[in-house]
Amino acid sequence: MTDPRISTPPLLRHLPLISLYPAGYRAAHGEEITAVFAEAVRHADRRTALREWAALAAHALRLRTRLSSRDPAGRIIAGAAPFLLAGGAALSMVHLLTGVFLPDPFTGPARTAVGAAQTAPWVLALLCVAFRRRVPARALVLVAVVTRIGVAVAAQFDPSPASTRYTDLLGLWAVMGVLVLIAPPDAVDASPRSRSRTVASAIAIALPMSGIAVLWIGTWPDDYADIVFPPSTRIPLDASSAWPAFVMTLVYLLHLASPHTDRLRVGGVALAVLPWTVMAAPPLYRSAPTDAHHLLRNGGVVLALLAVATTVGILRRTGRRTRPTGPVRPGTSDPTP
Secondary structure (H helix, E strand, O other): OOOOOOOOHHHHOOOOOOOHHOOHHHHHHHHHHHHHHHHHHHHOOOOHHHHHHHHHHHHHHHHOOOOOOOHHHHHHHHHHHHHHHHHHHHHHHHHHHHHHHHOOOOOOOHHHHHHHHHHHHHHHHHHHHOOOHHHHHHHHHHHHHHHHHHHHHHHOOOOOOHHHHHHHHHHHHHHHHHHHHHOOOHHOOOOOOHHHHHHHHHHHHHHHHHHHHHHHHOOOOHHHHHOOOOOHEEEEEEEEHHHHHHHHHHHHHHHHHHHOHHHHHHHHHHOOOOHHHOOOOOOOOOOOOOOHHHHHHHHHHHHHHHHHHHHHHHHHHHHHHHHOOOOOOOOOOOOOO
């Protein structure tokens, strides 16, 4: 700490805090931060003191990286965070269903346990958000990201089926998780309406995807990855991979059409649609497309959905502004000569 006269626990004296803040903010508020922090941890146990330090350190880093609630980038990411969490939880629900509750005959206990460890934290985080427990929700997302990265690293040394399951989706999970974690908590909308939309969007994504997956449970052979589907099957399956982007685009349209929604927050909701460009392919939803043609096709679909939603939303906002504020009384006339 910068002021040794203020009593702090010995552990925290060796951790930087004020130096993490930008120079201008440090000069203006450094003494106040030091005094308030020292008072907050004076009689706290080690766990509470570390939690207070972590909260202030995260705030300092957000200010330094211009991702605070006062910065445009921070507000955009804060708008995206709830729906990135909803998307991660929805895909996790499908994986839990196919991997735990309805396991295929080729799934062993080790693979099931590894899959559950990577997906269950997302579902639990969504439940925490639904019950206004934002701090545990962020902690669970961190656990999910670290676990998935750890499994991906372990798969490089032990390429067994239990380790390599879902590794193709590492990029999708990492992007969603990191954006949720770096979003400024004080800018994330925690209103009942926002929480309802977050949970509803997760359910709207997960139910149809789960229905498709359930239809295929126990029916695929050992060489499932090498099967070439006929067009009558492949076309509907390819179309269903756009369902998560479609649901998130509807959420974006609801925000855009609202006259009281912050534009930067609306931009964040649009940002939550973009990760679904690498949507995992049905019916198992376990591997992301790696072919450039498929990525370009998915990107075109996502951008087209956003373009249509933007046009409709702007037209609705414009129509609302130009609509008369009240009925015209019979017998009245324009006073202008």
